[in-house]
Amino acid sequence: MNLIEITEGKAKLLVPDPKAYEKDGKFDPAWLPVFYNPKMVFNRDVSVIITSLLKVKECAEPLAASGVRGIRYQLEAGVESLFLNDINPLAVSLMNQNSRKNHINAVITNGDASSVLYSITAQLVDLDPFGSPVPFLIPSLNAIRNNGYLAVTATDLSPLMGSAPNACKRKYIGENQKLSFNKEAGVRILIYKIIQEAASLDLAARPIFAFFRDHYFRVILNIKRGAKLADSLLDNVGFYIECSVCGFAVVEKNRIGSCPRCNGKTIIAGPLWLGSLWENSIIEQFYANLGSFQYLYTFNRVKKFMQMILQEMPYQTTHYWNLTSLASKRKVNLPKMEKFIECLGKASRTHFDELGFKTSKSFDEILECIKTS
Numbered sequence: 001m002n003l004i005e006i007t008e009g010k011a012k013l014l015v016p017d018p019k020a021y022e023k024d025g026k027f028d029p030a031w032l033p034v035f036y037n038p039k040m041v042f043n044r045d046v047s048v049i050i051t052s053l054l055k056v057k058e059c060a061e062p063l064a065a066s067g068v069r070g071i072r073y074q075l076e077a078g079v080e081s082l083f084l085n086d087i088n089p090l091a092v093s094l095m096n097q098n099s100r101k102n103h104i105n106a107v108i109t110n111g112d113a114s115s116v117l118y119s120i121t122a123q124l125v126d127l128d129p130f131g132s133p134v135p136f137l138i139p140s141l142n143a144i145r146n147n148g149y150l151a152v153t154a155t156d157l158s159p160l161m162g163s164a165p166n167a168c169k170r171k172y173i174g175e176n177q178k179l180s181f182n183k184e185a186g187v188r189i190l191i192y193k194i195i196q197e198a199a200s201l202d203l204a205a206r207p208i209f210a211f212f213r214d215h216y217f218r219v220i221l222n223i224k225r226g227a228k229l230a231d232s233l234l235d236n237v238g239f240y241i242e243c244s245v246c247g248f249a250v251v252e253k254n255r256i257g258s259c260p261r262c263n264g265k266t267i268i269a270g271p272l273w274l275g276s277l278w279e280n281s282i283i284e285q286f287y288a289n290l291g292s293f294q295y296l297y298t299f300n301r302v303k304k305f306m307q308m309i310l311q312e313m314p315y316q317t318t319h320y321w322n323l324t325s326l327a328s329k330r331k332v333n334l335p336k337m338e339k340f341i342e343c344l345g346k347a348s349r350t351h352f353d354e355l356g357f358k359t360s361k362s363f364d365e366i367l368e369c370i371k372t373s
């Protein structure tokens with residue numbers, strides 16, 4: 001393997017040299033003999049901060065590739081006991097080298113994630129697969145200690161964002177057509193799937209931090225034992241319904257085939273999670289403790305991102321709206337976002353979409369501001 005040394009966070013790591021594995025001047029991390037994606041640094045930086053805030057001492061990373069994530073959790077987030085695994089023997093040899101290089105104390109295995117997860121327990125299981133995390137959910141949930149955490153990255157955007165409705169039905173149970181606010185629908189379909197898989201084991205999986213960025217969703221959930229707790233989460237489920245004609249959108253417990261305002265055809269996503277995406281105290285602590293993470297390469301991006309999440313937090317159980325889609329359906333020029341939000345008053349931008357906004361105002365009030373801004 002052609003290796004180079006890189007620094008990420010406080011770790012010094014050997015990873016495959018991207019230049020040696022380019023094809024026709026192009027690069028895809030999946031072509032490397034051991035996966036390493038420099039574009040995921042933001043995801044790992046945010047995860048390091050949260051793992052440290054949650055005071056996680058014991059972490060399992062069953063799909064660890066170069067080991068970068070788990071190694072950083074031990075170096076930067078206070079994780080003491082670390083379990084790393086990968087099915088690829090080259091990855092295992094590289095994570096062994098990287099662990100030694102960073103004086104990491106870890107148990108490292110070379111096996112199938114699902115089977116190794118049945119032989120361990122951990123406070124946090126961090127799942128970072130190629131594509132969908134669904135095949136690994138049950139074994140991961142099974143390995144998590146009571147009141148522990150599951151962290152999940154999902155890069156299978158086509159089923160989750162409505163471009164592959166059949167794949168969504170197969171993997172996530174849901175019906176998923178492409179809503180104008182499909183990024184939020186996607187993360188909520190993913191969360192509902194995790195809640196349901198957890199409920200089948202009498203576990204309650206409550207999201208405490210969820211976001212969309214670049215080409216992935218990331219969700220962290222608190223996992224507690226208890227059938228009743230699991231039942232109460234399953235009550236908070238429904239459908240996003242959007243009119244393809246007038247742009248009206250509504251959240252319902254059941255599917256509605258035509259728009260209550262104009263009788264136009266509706267497009268539907270769900271069943272999906274309708275509850276909170278963030279635990280307020282964690283977001284506040286995250287922001288308050290950012291000062292200790294100024295060394296991070298993505299520090300300014302993380303800070304900007306958290307400022308955005310803080311703004312949208314008061315509206316976290318209402319879905320965002322897509323300003324471009326509404327303006328085009330109402331056949332008006334696209335208003336300037338700042339002016340439009342000022343007009344609405346109780347509203348904010350959203351991290352989900354540059355052209356999205358969240359508000360507690362009614363659809364009629366939104367339309368009025370679109371006309372006048």
Ligand SMILES: C[S@@+](CC[C@H](N)C(=O)[O-])C[C@H]1O[C@@H](n2cnc3c(N)ncnc32)[C@H](O)[C@@H]1O
Nearest residue numbers: 035063064065069086087088112113128129130
């Ligand atoms: C997206 S990469 C993980 C990246 C890593 N967590 C990081 O932050 O750089 C997914 C890894 O899962 C491994 N993998 C795929 N299927 C697996 C399985 N069934 N059991 C264990 N590892 C598997 C692949 O070899 C690959 O290294």
Ligand SMILES: [Zn+2]
Nearest residue numbers: 243246259262
């Ligand atoms: Zn309508």
